Amino acid sequence: MRNQPVILAEGLSKSFGNIQALREVDLSVSAGSVLGLLGPNGAGKTTTVRILTTLLLPDAGSAWVAGFDVARQPASVRQVIGLAGQSAAVDEHLTGRENLLMVGRLYHLGRGETHRRGAELLERFDLVEAAERTVRTWSGGMRRRLDLAVSLIGQPQVLLLDEPSSGLDPRGRHQLWQTIRQLVDDGATVLLTTQYLEEADQLAGHIVVIDAGRIIAHGTPDQLKQRVGGDRLQLRLATPTTASRAAAVVTDLGSGPPQVDAQAGEVTLPITHGVAILSEVVRRLDAAGLALSDLALRRPTLDDVFLALTGQPTQPADRAGAPSAGPPDRDGHAATGSPA
Amino acid sequence: MTTMAPRPAWTLAVADTAVMTRRYLYHYLRKPNLLGLALVQPVLFVLLWTYVFSGAIQTPGGIDYVDYLMPGLFILAIAFGSANTGVGLAEDLARGLLDRFRALPMARPALLLGRTLADTARNGFVVLLMVAVGYAVGFRFHAGVAPALAAFAVPLAVGYLLSWISALIGLTVRDPETAGTASLLPVIPLAFTSSTFVPVATMPGWLQAWANSNPITHAVDATRALALGGPTSGPLLRAIAWILGILAVVIPLAIHRYRRVTQ
Numbered sequence: 001m002r003n004q005p006v007i008l009a010e011g012l013s014k015s016f017g018n019i020q021a022l023r024e025v026d027l028s029v030s031a032g033s034v035l036g037l038l039g040p041n042g043a044g045k046t047t048t049v050r051i052l053t054t055l056l057l058p059d060a061g062s063a064w065v066a067g068f069d070v071a072r073q074p075a076s077v078r079q080v081i082g083l084a085g086q087s088a089a090v091d092e093h094l095t096g097r098e099n100l101l102m103v104g105r106l107y108h109l110g111r112g113e114t115h116r117r118g119a120e121l122l123e124r125f126d127l128v129e130a131a132e133r134t135v136r137t138w139s140g141g142m143r144r145r146l147d148l149a150v151s152l153i154g155q156p157q158v159l160l161l162d163e164p165s166s167g168l169d170p171r172g173r174h175q176l177w178q179t180i181r182q183l184v185d186d187g188a189t190v191l192l193t194t195q196y197l198e199e200a201d202q203l204a205g206h207i208v209v210i211d212a213g214r215i216i217a218h219g220t221p222d223q224l225k226q227r228v229g230g231d232r233l234q235l236r237l238a239t240p241t242t243a244s245r246a247a248a249v250v251t252d253l254g255s256g257p258p259q260v261d262a263q264a265g266e267v268t269l270p271i272t273h274g275v276a277i278l279s280e281v282v283r284r285l286d287a288a289g290l291a292l293s294d295l296a297l298r299r300p301t302l303d304d305v306f307l308a309l310t311g312q313p314t315q316p317a318d319r320a321g322a323p324s325a326g327p328p329d330r331d332g333h334a335a336t337g338s339p340a
Numbered sequence: 341m342t343t344m345a346p347r348p349a350w351t352l353a354v355a356d357t358a359v360m361t362r363r364y365l366y367h368y369l370r371k372p373n374l375l376g377l378a379l380v381q382p383v384l385f386v387l388l389w390t391y392v393f394s395g396a397i398q399t400p401g402g403i404d405y406v407d408y409l410m411p412g413l414f415i416l417a418i419a420f421g422s423a424n425t426g427v428g429l430a431e432d433l434a435r436g437l438l439d440r441f442r443a444l445p446m447a448r449p450a451l452l453l454g455r456t457l458a459d460t461a462r463n464g465f466v467v468l469l470m471v472a473v474g475y476a477v478g479f480r481f482h483a484g485v486a487p488a489l490a491a492f493a494v495p496l497a498v499g500y501l502l503s504w505i506s507a508l509i510g511l512t513v514r515d516p517e518t519a520g521t522a523s524l525l526p527v528i529p530l531a532f533t534s535s536t537f538v539p540v541a542t543m544p545g546w547l548q549a550w551a552n553s554n555p556i557t558h559a560v561d562a563t564r565a566l567a568l569g570g571p572t573s574g575p576l577l578r579a580i581a582w583i584l585g586i587l588a589v590v591i592p593l594a595i596h597r598y599r600r601v602t603q
Binding site: 050053054055056075078079081083085086087088089090091092093094098102103105106107108134150154 | 356367437444446
C-alpha cells in the first residue's frame with residue numbers, strides 16, 4: 001500500500017434544499033498531521049465534518065477516512081474516528097466518569113480498559129474533582145473538556161474537531177491546544193475547523209480556507225499569512241474626517257492598500273515589519289498634523305483573510321443567525337465565491 | 341483498538357442496548373421531579389375516575405366499576421406517559437448527543453431499543469403503583485395469578501408500541517416541546533373512543549363500529565378479561581396481532597429516521 005492520506009475527500013458537494021452547502025471540496029490530510037479548516041459561520045465546515053464522520057451522505061464526490069469509504073464502509077470509519085462536535089455533546093444527567101465509561105463501552109473496549117482510560121482522561125483534562133458529580137452542575141468550559149475527553153476514549157486514529165475552542169476561556173483554549181499537540185505527537189491525525197486564523201496558525205500544518213461551500217485558498221500558515229500580508233496596523237484618528245488623509249500619508253509603508261472606515265475614523269494598514277514601521281507612521285502623521293486617539297498592532301483575523309482573498313469582508317449580518325450546523329444562509333454572499 | 345475482542349455482532353448489539361437502557365434509566369432516576377410527577381398522574385387517574393364515575397356508569401354483569409375501570413386505566417396512564425420517549429429523543433438531538441452516538445461504532449438500533457426498554461421499565465413501575473392504589477380503593481384481580489401477570493404484560497406491550505410511535509414522532513418533529521404535544525395527539529382520541537371508560541355497547545351505533553376496531557379496545561378488553569375472568573383468547577389474540585403488526589411498521593421507520601435525522 002502506498003503512503004495514502006488518512007483523510008481524503010474528492011469533489012464533495014452537498015445541498016440543503018436550494019442552498020449549496022458544499023461545492024466540489026477536495027481535502028487531503030496525511031498521517032500524523034493537522035489540517036485546519038478555516039471559515040466563517042455557514043461556510044460549510046460542519047457539513048464537511050458531518051460527511052467525514054458518516055453522519056451525512058454527500059450528494060456528489062467521495063471521501064475516505066483511514067482508507068475506508070465514508071459512504072460504503074461507515075461502520076469501519078466509526079471504529080477509527082473520534083468526533084467532538086460544536087456543542088458539548090455530553091449527557092448532563094450522568095456524572096463525568098459515567099459519560100466516559102458509557103462511550104468507552106460503546107467503542108467496545110473491555111471493562112478494565114474502559115475504566116483505566118476513563119480515569120486517565122479525567123486526570124489529563126483536570127476533571128478528577130468533579131468526576132462523580134452529574135454534569136448538570138458543571139460549567140460550560142468543564143463540559144467542553146469532558147466532550148473532548150469523551151471523543152478520545154476510543155483512542156481514535158483520526159480526530160475530527162468542529163470548532164473545539166468555542167465556549168472555552170483563554171486558559172481553556174491554551175490547554176486545548178496543548179492537548180491537541182500532544183495527541184498529534186502520539187500519532188493522531190486531526191482535522192479541526194475554526195473561525196480563528198490564530199488557532200489554525202497555532203495548530204495546523206496546513207490550512208484550507210473555505211467560504212460559501214467552496215475552497216478559496218489553501219497552504220501552510222506562512223503561505224497564507226504572506227498572501228494576507230502580515231500584521232495589521234490599526235489607526236484611529238482623533239478627528240474621524242481626517243482618516244482618508246491619514247491613509248494617503250502612510251499608504252506606501254503597507255504591504256497592501258490601507259482600508260479606510262470613514263465613519264469610525266479608522267485606517268487599517270497591512271504591514272510586515274511591525275515595530276520599525278510603527279515609529280515611522282507616528283512620525284509622518286505628526287508631521288502632517290494628524291492627531292491619533294488610538295494605535296494598535298494586531299495579528300490578521302479571519303476578516304482580514306477574507307478581505308485579502310475575496311476582496312470582500314465576511315458579512316456578519318448575513319451569518320449571525322445561521323448556525324453552521326444547519327443549512328447556511330449564503331444568498332447575499334454567493335457573488336464573492338470566485339477563487340482568489 | 342487494541343482491545344477489540346472478536347465478539348459476534350449480536351452480542352455487541354445486546355451490550356450496546358444494555359448501555360443505552362441504563363443511561364435512560366438514570367435519566368428517570370435523576371431528572372429532578374420527572375419520576376415523582378410521572379407517578380402522581382397515574383395515582384390521580386385511579387382516584388379521580390373511580391370516585392367520579394363509579395355511580396354513573398352501568399357496567400356489564402353488574403361488576404364493580406373500579407374492577408371494570410382499572411385495566412383500562414393501566415393502559416391510559418401508560419399511553420399518557422409514552423410522550424416521554426419522543427421528548428427525550430428530541431432533547432438528545434438538540435444537545436448533539438444523537439450525533440455523538442451515531443458517530444460511534446455502536447449497533448444501529450441500540451439507542452432506540454435502550455430508550456424504549458427503559459420506558460417499559462418505567463411503565464412497569466407505574467402499573468405496579470396503580471395496582472397498589474387500586475387495591476386501596478377496592479380493586480381486585482379475580483382470575484388468578486397467571487392471568488393477573490398476563491394482565492400486566494398487555495399494558496406494557498401497548499406501552500412499548502406507543503414508545504416506538506413517540507420515538508418516530510420525536511425524531512420527525514425534532515423539537516422537544518412539539519414532540520410532547522404531537523405524541524399525545526394519536527393517544528387521546530384512541531383512548532377515549534375505546535372501551536377504557538364505558539362499555540362499547542353503550543355508545544352510539546356509528547361510534548361502536550369505530551370503537552370495536554380500535555386497537556386500544558382490544559388491548560383493554562384483553563387486560564380486563566385477564567384481570568376479571570371471562571373469555572380471553574379472542575381479545576388477547578386481536579391485541580397481540582395489532583401490536584405486532586404496528587410494531588413491524590413503526591420500528592423500521594423509527595430506525596430509519598434515527599439514521600437520517602439532523603439538528
